[in-house]
Amino acid sequence: METIGTFGASRYSIRDLQLFCESDEPAVLDALAGCEVVRVAKGCRVEDPFLARLYIVLSGALAVESDVPVGIHDGTVTLIHPGESVGEQAVLDESPNLSRISAVEDSELLVIEHELVWRLIDESVALPRALLRLLSFRVRAANALLRRRQRLGEFYRELSLNDPLTGLYNRAWLNEMLGKLVARACQDGRPLSLVMIDLDHFKKFNDTHGHLAGDTALCTAANVLRAALRPTDFAVRYGGEEMLVVLPETGGKVALSVAERLCRRLRAAVVFDDMRLPLPHITGSFGIATLAPGLDENTLLEAADAALYRAKQAGRDTISL
Numbered sequence: 258m259e260t261i262g263t264f265g266a267s268r269y270s271i272r273d274l275q276l277f278c279e280s281d282e283p284a285v286l287d288a289l290a291g292c293e294v295v296r297v298a299k300g301c302r303v304e305d306p307f308l309a310r311l312y313i314v315l316s317g318a319l320a321v322e323s324d325v326p327v328g329i330h331d332g333t334v335t336l337i338h339p340g341e342s343v344g345e346q347a348v349l350d351e352s353p354n355l356s357r358i359s360a361v362e363d364s365e366l367l368v369i370e371h372e373l374v375w376r377l378i379d380e381s382v383a384l385p386r387a388l389l390r391l392l393s394f395r396v397r398a399a400n401a402l403l404r405r406r407q408r409l410g411e412f413y414r415e416l417s418l419n420d421p422l423t424g425l426y427n428r429a430w431l432n433e434m435l436g437k438l439v440a441r442a443c444q445d446g447r448p449l450s451l452v453m454i455d456l457d458h459f460k461k462f463n464d465t466h467g468h469l470a471g472d473t474a475l476c477t478a479a480n481v482l483r484a485a486l487r488p489t490d491f492a493v494r495y496g497g498e499e500m501l502v503v504l505p506e507t508g509g510k511v512a513l514s515v516a517e518r519l520c521r522r523l524r525a526a527v528v529f530d531d532m533r534l535p536l537p538h539i540t541g542s543f544g545i546a547t548l549a550p551g552l553d554e555n556t557l558l559e560a561a562d563a564a565l566y567r568a569k570q571a572g573r574d575t576i577s578l
């Protein structure tokens with residue numbers, strides 16, 4: 258960063274500076290005339306480790322990385338073009354500018370020390386207004402960025418907890434949630450049941466009709482679950498062709514009637530191939546387990562799995578407790 262003269266002796270006009278374009282007061286003109294103009298070569302840092310200063314780009318452009326402690330850069334870069342400024346917040350806070358500022362092309366900058374900015378704020382009418390306008394714009398832009406990031410975070414979180422093929426919750430969701438649901442049920446003395454479902458002879462279905470038809474059958478089964486459950490129930494893809502339904506507030510008797518409904522609807526569901534022709538119907542075996550004293554989420558899952566095994570042994574397309 259090299260000093261090349263003063264603003265008063267430069268070819269630039271105050272009308273080109275966003276913050277000062279309405280400040281035609283003689284005191285402001287005089288004060289700015291004595292401020293330094295510096296040159297920063299392309300790619301070089303604007304070194305400002307200890308000082309609060311306002312920089313106004315006169316020519317070229319600056320890249321400003323987010324205003325966070327050194328070493329914790331979050332990837333946000335703002336470009337500052339001629340007429341625009343950087344460092345207002347540091348000046349108002351009277352603290353060093355923590356942003357990493359560098360020139361993206363050979364640039365000339367007007368440098369205003371923080372004491373002078375404060376003096377001009379006291380003496381000028383137009384500068385405080387321009388500063389307020391600028392800060393309000395910055396706050397709105399920062400809020401919009403935060404909202405975008407939050408939405409993106411929610412999107413990725415959802416993505417990580419859902420099975421991409423069927424759209425049901427996945428095993429990661431179950432690992433995170435089942436323990437909590439079971440703990441809440443135990444604490445409140447409320448019932449909770451699981452229905453473990455395994456599609457029957459699915460290997461044969463795949464081998465006969467192809468893996469893509471198998472995928473379609475899995476989606477059909479997932480749709481059956483989704484359509485038949487209450488909004489407070491949860492359907493999870495537990496493994497390949499295994500699904501799990503979590504039924505909070507549900508005892509064994511009601512769980513049995515839910516499983517019967519699912520079994521019936523699955524048997525009746527039509528799976529279409531890619532030519533929209535119906536394929537043979539699929540069926541499932543169902544194992545039910547209901548929370549009881551001494552069970553936790555793992556033993557409850559084991560109980561549902563054991564019940565499913567019994568349903569398979571009993572000939573499939575059936576339900577076992």
Ligand SMILES: Nc1nc2c(ncn2[C@@H]2O[C@H](COP(=O)(O)OP(=O)(O)OP(=O)(O)O)[C@@H](O)[C@H]2O)c(=O)[nH]1
Binds near residue numbers: 456459460463
């Ligand atoms: N198309 C498709 N097939 C899958 C997927 N995940 C698992 N499978 C298949 O599901 C089949 C499961 O086979 P098995 O575990 O032998 O069970 P099964 O043939 O259904 O027999 P039973 O459960 O005893 O009735 C395997 O062929 C897997 O390849 C998937 O995402 N898509």
